[in-house]
Amino acid sequence: MPIILTTQAYCKMLLHAAKYPHCAVNGLLVAEKTKDNKKDPSAPILCVDCVPLFHGTLALAPMLEVALTLIDTWCKENRYFIAGYYQANERTKDFRPNQVAEKVAARIAENFGETAIVMVDSNRLTMSCFEPIVVIFDHHENKWKSRDVNQDCFEDWCEAQKITSSLLEGRSYEQLIDFDNHLDDLRNDWTNPVINKSVLDLC
Amino acid sequence: MASVSELYDVGWEEMRDKLRKWREDNCRNSEQIVDVGEELISDHGSKLGDDVWIIYEQVMIAALDCSRDDLAMTCLQELRKQFPDSHRVKRLSGMRLEALERYDEATKYYEAILQDDPTNTAARKRKISILKAQGKPAEAIRELNEYLEQFVGDQEAWHELSELYINEHDYGKAAFCLEELMMSNPHNHLYCEQYAEVKYTQGGLDNLELSRKYFAQALRLNNRNMRALFGLYMSASHIAASPKVGAKVKKDNIKYAAWAANQINRAYKLAGRGTKENKCSVKAVEEMLESMQITMS
Numbered sequence: 001m002p003i004i005l006t007t008q009a010y011c012k013m014l015l016h017a018a019k020y021p022h023c024a025v026n027g028l029l030v031a032e033k034t035k036d037n038k039k040d041p042s043a044p045i046l047c048v049d050c051v052p053l054f055h056g057t058l059a060l061a062p063m064l065e066v067a068l069t070l071i072d073t074w075c076k077e078n079r080y081f082i083a084g085y086y087q088a089n090e091r092t093k094d095f096r097p098n099q100v101a102e103k104v105a106a107r108i109a110e111n112f113g114e115t116a117i118v119m120v121d122s123n124r125l126t127m128s129c130f131e132p133i134v135v136i137f138d139h140h141e142n143k144w145k146s147r148d149v150n151q152d153c154f155e156d157w158c159e160a161q162k163i164t165s166s167l168l169e170g171r172s173y174e175q176l177i178d179f180d181n182h183l184d185d186l187r188n189d190w191t192n193p194v195i196n197k198s199v200l201d202l203c
Numbered sequence: 204m205a206s207v208s209e210l211y212d213v214g215w216e217e218m219r220d221k222l223r224k225w226r227e228d229n230c231r232n233s234e235q236i237v238d239v240g241e242e243l244i245s246d247h248g249s250k251l252g253d254d255v256w257i258i259y260e261q262v263m264i265a266a267l268d269c270s271r272d273d274l275a276m277t278c279l280q281e282l283r284k285q286f287p288d289s290h291r292v293k294r295l296s297g298m299r300l301e302a303l304e305r306y307d308e309a310t311k312y313y314e315a316i317l318q319d320d321p322t323n324t325a326a327r328k329r330k331i332s333i334l335k336a337q338g339k340p341a342e343a344i345r346e347l348n349e350y351l352e353q354f355v356g357d358q359e360a361w362h363e364l365s366e367l368y369i370n371e372h373d374y375g376k377a378a379f380c381l382e383e384l385m386m387s388n389p390h391n392h393l394y395c396e397q398y399a400e401v402k403y404t405q406g407g408l409d410n411l412e413l414s415r416k417y418f419a420q421a422l423r424l425n426n427r428n429m430r431a432l433f434g435l436y437m438s439a440s441h442i443a444a445s446p447k448v449g450a451k452v453k454k455d456n457i458k459y460a461a462w463a464a465n466q467i468n469r470a471y472k473l474a475g476r477g478t479k480e481n482k483c484s485v486k487a488v489e490e491m492l493e494s495m496q497i498t499m500s
Contacts, residue, residue, distance in 0.1 A: 022231060022268065059369050060397075061404040062414075066433045073490045091338055099372060171234075183429045186474035 002044050002138060003029065003084050003116045004153045007160040008199045009050045010134070012176065012192060014164050017088040017120050019173035020055040026100070027052040027178065028068075028108070029084035029118065030075055045083050045114065046155060051190055052178035058087070058100045067179045068107065074191075082108050086134075088120035095121040097137055097144055109139065117144060129165040132157065163202045172198055207242050215247040219254065226261055233268035236261060241274060256285060263295055267302040275299055290316050294325050306333050324354060331363075340371055358384060365397075374405040392424035396431045403438055408447055414438045415459065429470065436463035436492075464492040 240262035365380035
């Protein structure tokens with residue numbers, strides 16, 4: 001059951017990467033819990049949203065643990081669960097998952113076996129978003145393997161492209177809040193209601 | 204598109220002062236610097252006096268970050284005209300080459316500067332940055348270590364080295380760099396807190412206890428440092444939950460964790476006052492703290 005992305009999830013990932021072009025960024029992808037008896041085992045998991053976590057140094061444990069626990073609690077209240085992890089590396093030419101990505105994904109996988117790593121290929125980030133720039137890695141036989149690039153991983157690519165491009169041009173990334181921003185000032189809301197509303201308004 | 208002065212209703216003096224603040228704080232808000240700086244230079248350049256040169260330098264570097272090679276060249280050319288033999292300007296030329304990913308040419312530029320002036324720290328640091336950009340962290344670390352043997356007081360370099368080590372997951376060496384920084388900046392709560400994070404990540408009971416102490420120290424230096432507060436809570440909780448500690452240590456750490464939890468809840472309530480959205484954060488934190496209490500006992 002591979003994961004696919006909604007516009008809101010894709011959009012906020014790219015805004016996060018665009019806000020800190022000189023840093024590595026990472027975050028979590030969340031999906032909605034479905035009632036077990038309705039779940040079709042072959043249906044893909046839809047990641048409806050993402051929570052941007054950190055920028056800069058990603059390899060330190062304590063704040064990551066805090067974020068995972070807090071977001072997990074928030075997920076339970078909203079009938080979400082953590083389904084994946086995204087990361088954009090500091091060097092634009094580098095889009096392979098590193099040790100940090102694998103460790104966090106392993107942690108998430110303790111609760112959700114089909115966890116995927118979504119790597120953002122910042123090298124191809126453009127205002128027009130003419131092509132999707134994520135590479136999704138699934139865990140097979142103890143290794144992280146990238147998915148076939150032709151496989152569609154979007155709920156609605158046209159909508160995602162249009163809205164992401166529009167928000168990038170409007171510099172909406174200046175208002176994106178990640179967990180680091182939240183720790184700097186607790187009033188900063190990492191659920192990003194402002195950006196979510198902008199996405200909804202453009203739909 | 205409206206000008207910065209129109210959008211924000213500011214005069215040129217405020218724009219100049221903002222640029223100075225960003226320079227002093229070493230902010231990398233390059234898009235804003237380009238917006239403000241470009242307008243300031245073109246509309247009010249003559250009023251800036253000697254400040255104009257440092258502003259050219261600041262705007263040029265920000266322009267490189269934003270792929271504004273046109274603006275970068277304009278600034279660079281003005282600086283070259285004014286300071287024809289300056290190493291400082293040559294370094295900027297090198298940075299432009301770096302931005303264009305012409306690393307070999309850039310390296311040659313810096314080596315020429317160093318031939319002329321072997322003590323030029325800026326050129327050496329640029330060479331190390333090139334190694335980092337090329338994805339050669341081991342070489343960057345080696346060169347930076349050599350640099351620090353000579354320039355032992357360079358705080359920026361120690362911090363850069365600590366980050367390089369963290370990215371390589373060499374937490375022991377990262378801790379060493381942060382120790383150097385803490386020794387020369389005993390009142391800096393950020394270094395304390397980062398050191399504590401590194402120790403926590405290293406793991407093991409001794410490191411956890413050390414991390415708790417340094418989170419506490421960071422809090423003493425700045426009682427609003429949320430990372431330190433959360434860190435204190437996490438480290439004390441883990442120590443209390445460890446099967447290897449005696450009853451007294453467990454009891455003490457439960458006390459520290461409880462205190463920290465209380466402070467965290469207070470901080471969230473303070474922040475959440477009046478806003479509807481933040482209520483969910485407050486609740487989430489309360490629940491998180493409660494659930495961790497269970498695992499501790």
